[in-house]
Amino acid sequence: MSEYREVCLSGTGVTKVFGIGSKKTVAVNNVDFKFYSGELISIVGESGSGKTTLIKMLLGLTSVTSGEIFFMGEKRDISSHKKKKEYWRGIQAIFQDPYSSYNIFSKIDSVLLDCIKMRGGRGLPYEKKVDMMREACSFVNLKFDEMTNKYPFELSGGQMQRLMIARIFLLKPKILLADEPTSMIDACSRATILEMLLKLRDETGMMIIFITHDMGLAYYVSDSVYIMEKGKFVEYGSANEVVLTPKAEYTKQLLNDVPKIHDPWEFSRNKKFRKEITV
Amino acid sequence: MKNQIKQLLKSGKFMVGFIVFMSILLFITIYPFFVPGNPLQMIGYNSFIPPGTYLSLYDAVNPNVFVYTLRIPGAAEARIVNTLPMSDREAMRDWLVRAGMPEAAIDIYDPETLLALWNANYDPDERIEGMILADHRAYQRLNNRIQGMFDASALRLYSADPETGEPQFQAPITDTDYIALSDIVNIRRLPLGTDNFGRDMLKQLVQAIGVSLRIGLIAGSIATAIGLLLGLVAGYVGGWVDEIIMFICNLLTVIPGFVLLVLLAFSIGPAGRSVTIVGIVIGLTTWVWTTRAVRSQVLSLRNRDHVNLSKLSGHSLPRIVFKDILPYIASYVVMAFILQVSGAILAEAGLSMLGLGPSTTEVATLGLMMNWAMSFSAHIMGAWWAYFPVVFVIALISFSLNLMNTGMDQIFNPQLRD
Ligand SMILES: Nc1ncnc2c1ncn2[C@@H]1O[C@H](COP(=O)(O)OP(=O)(O)O)[C@@H](O)[C@H]1O
Ligand SMILES: [Mg+2]
Numbered sequence: 001m002s003e004y005r006e007v008c009l010s011g012t013g014v015t016k017v018f019g020i021g022s023k024k025t026v027a028v029n030n031v032d033f034k035f036y037s038g039e040l041i042s043i044v045g046e047s048g049s050g051k052t053t054l055i056k057m058l059l060g061l062t063s064v065t066s067g068e069i070f071f072m073g074e075k076r077d078i079s080s081h082k083k084k085k086e087y088w089r090g091i092q093a094i095f096q097d098p099y100s101s102y103n104i105f106s107k108i109d110s111v112l113l114d115c116i117k118m119r120g121g122r123g124l125p126y127e128k129k130v131d132m133m134r135e136a137c138s139f140v141n142l143k144f145d146e147m148t149n150k151y152p153f154e155l156s157g158g159q160m161q162r163l164m165i166a167r168i169f170l171l172k173p174k175i176l177l178a179d180e181p182t183s184m185i186d187a188c189s190r191a192t193i194l195e196m197l198l199k200l201r202d203e204t205g206m207m208i209i210f211i212t213h214d215m216g217l218a219y220y221v222s223d224s225v226y227i228m229e230k231g232k233f234v235e236y237g238s239a240n241e242v243v244l245t246p247k248a249e250y251t252k253q254l255l256n257d258v259p260k261i262h263d264p265w266e267f268s269r270n271k272k273f274r275k276e277i278t279v
Numbered sequence: 280m281k282n283q284i285k286q287l288l289k290s291g292k293f294m295v296g297f298i299v300f301m302s303i304l305l306f307i308t309i310y311p312f313f314v315p316g317n318p319l320q321m322i323g324y325n326s327f328i329p330p331g332t333y334l335s336l337y338d339a340v341n342p343n344v345f346v347y348t349l350r351i352p353g354a355a356e357a358r359i360v361n362t363l364p365m366s367d368r369e370a371m372r373d374w375l376v377r378a379g380m381p382e383a384a385i386d387i388y389d390p391e392t393l394l395a396l397w398n399a400n401y402d403p404d405e406r407i408e409g410m411i412l413a414d415h416r417a418y419q420r421l422n423n424r425i426q427g428m429f430d431a432s433a434l435r436l437y438s439a440d441p442e443t444g445e446p447q448f449q450a451p452i453t454d455t456d457y458i459a460l461s462d463i464v465n466i467r468r469l470p471l472g473t474d475n476f477g478r479d480m481l482k483q484l485v486q487a488i489g490v491s492l493r494i495g496l497i498a499g500s501i502a503t504a505i506g507l508l509l510g511l512v513a514g515y516v517g518g519w520v521d522e523i524i525m526f527i528c529n530l531l532t533v534i535p536g537f538v539l540l541v542l543l544a545f546s547i548g549p550a551g552r553s554v555t556i557v558g559i560v561i562g563l564t565t566w567v568w569t570t571r572a573v574r575s576q577v578l579s580l581r582n583r584d585h586v587n588l589s590k591l592s593g594h595s596l597p598r599i600v601f602k603d604i605l606p607y608i609a610s611y612v613v614m615a616f617i618l619q620v621s622g623a624i625l626a627e628a629g630l631s632m633l634g635l636g637p638s639t640t641e642v643a644t645l646g647l648m649m650n651w652a653m654s655f656s657a658h659i660m661g662a663w664w665a666y667f668p669v670v671f672v673i674a675l676i677s678f679s680l681n682l683m684n685t686g687m688d689q690i691f692n693p694q695l696r697d
Contacts, residue, residue, distance in 0.1 A: 095584040
C-alpha cells in the first residue's frame, strides 16, 4: 500500500547504549524502521522504553552507538555544523516539557525570529517579519500583540506549547518529531494542541512522529503505530491493525491501560479532522 | 533579572553586607584625602605609641603662643590623680587599713576619694602600733611627695643666648597658664596609634585594606575565569576533555589548597613575591571548586530542552554557551567570585603570617600588618592597637562578602533548582 510514497526517514539496526560496564543501559536496541512522507506515526511505549532517546538520535542531538539513519533516501551526514544546520531545516521537534523548552532570559519574539532567520528571512524588513510572526501566532490561536515583548514565564504551559507549534509552522520542516507534547499540560489545552498538530499536518503535509505513552491518543491521531518495549519495536502496523488486532503481549497490556469510561475507539475514530490516507 | 535585583535590594542579609562593604570602600577612598602622606613613613621614634592625640610640646611652650590665665577648681587634684602611681596608691591603702579603716571603703581605682581620705586621716607624727620605723619613715616620705605635688611653684623656661650661649630666662609657667589648642599648629591624631616602627596604624590599615582587596580581586578574577572556562568546557564538551579536566581537579583536591599555596609561594622566593604575583598564585590554587560547581550546573543545563531547541535552530556553539548557558549560571558565578575574593583575602593573611606573603616594603597588606605585629610581639607588649583592628577589618570584610553571598543565594537558588 505504501509503494507510491517516498520513504523520508528510515533506520537499520539503530542502537543506543548509555554508560559502560555494569552501569550499561541499552536504551534503544537494534531497531529498524521506515517512515513515509506525509504519514502521521505514533510511537507508543511506557516511560523509560527509549522513545526520547530514539527521537534525540533521529534529531542528531545524541550520537548513535551503532546502526544507520537515512534521511530522504540518503545516508544522513551531520558531520559538520553546516551539515547539521541543513539537516535541521528538514527535521524539527517539539519537546515534552514546555517549561524547560524556553530560554527564560530571552523574550518570546526571539524564538520566532530565529525561525524566520533559519528559513532565510534574515534580510527581510521588520514589518514583513512581524507579519510572518502574526500569521504563525494566529495559526495556533494566539494573538501576536499579546505575545510580543513577553518572557516565557509570563505564559501558561498550554500557550508555550502552542507557540512551539507556531515555531514549527514558521520552519515548515519535512519531518516533525513531537515527544509527548501534551503530557505536561492540562487536559483542556491537550485537545487544542492535538488539533493543531493535525491541522499542521493537513496544511503542510509534513510527516509527524508522535510520541506518547497513551494508546488511546495514538489511535486517535495516527496512521501507523509503533509499539516500543524496552528499546525494541515489538509491533507495528496501521493504527487499526495494531489496536483492533494486537499481536504482542505488551500491546494488549497497553490497550488494557486505556481508561474505558466510554468507548474510546468509536469516539475517536469519528473525529471530523481525521483524514484517511488515500493512495 | 530586574525582578531579582529588586528582590536583592529587599533582602536584609544582602543589603547589610553590601552597605558594610561599601562603607569600607568609601572610607578607604576618602581617608587619604583628609590625611595625606605616605602610610609607611616612620613618624614615631618610640615603638607602639598608643592611640591618642599628640601635640607638640615645643610649640606649646613657644613664648609667642598667647597664654591665658584660668583658675579652674580641682585642676591640681586632677593633675595629681593623673600622675599618682599605682604602687603609691597601694601603699596609701595599706596605711589606711592599718590605721583602722575598713578595706572595703577604699578604692584605689578612684584616686580622687583616695586622696581625700589620705589628707583627712594621715598624720605624719602618728606612729601606728607594730609598724617598724623604716615603714613609718617611708610613709612620711610618701606624704611629702604627695603634698609636693600640690605645690605648684612655677616652672622656668630658658633659652640659649644666640651669642654667648648663656641661658636666658624667657617666661615662668604656672599652673594657671593655659594656651588654646587652635594656637598650636602641630597636632597629630593617631586614632590607632603606631606600630613598632612608629608608623601611623590607621593610615597603614587604610592602605592595607586597599591592597588586600586588590589581591582578592586579582585572585578572585583569575580563579573565577579559569573555573568558569574549564567548568563550561568540561560540562558542555564532555567526553575525554571532561575526564582530563576532572582528573586535574581531583588531583588538586587531594593536595589541600593552602599547602599548595605555601609551596608555590615558597618556591617563587621573596624576590618574586610582589602583590600581583601573590594574587595570581592564590588565584591559581583556588579555581578547582568553581570549576566543579560550574561543571555540574552546565551538565544539568546542557540536557535542558531549551539548549536542544537552540541547537535545532542552528545556533553556533559560542552562541549557545553565551546565550543559553551563561545567563543561567551568571548569578552563580558572581556568587562564587565573591566567595573567592573573600577567601583570597584570608589566604593572603595566612600566607603573610607564615612570612610567605608579598615581600614588599612599599605597601602594607592586612596579612603583612599581622605579620609585623606578631614578629614584634605586639600582643606581649599590650599593644592591642597593632593587631586587633587588623583582625577586626579582616573579619568585617569576610563577613560582609559572605553575607552578600548568602543573600544572593537565597534569591537566585530557587530559580536554579527548577
Ligand atoms: N543521558 C542518559 N544517560 C544514561 N541513561 C539514560 C540517558 N537518557 C536516557 N537514559 C536511559 O535510557 C532509557 C530510556 O530513556 P528515555 O529514552 O528517556 O525513555 P522514554 O522517553 O521512553 O521515557 C532509560 O532507562 C533511561 O534511564
Ligand atoms: Mg521521554
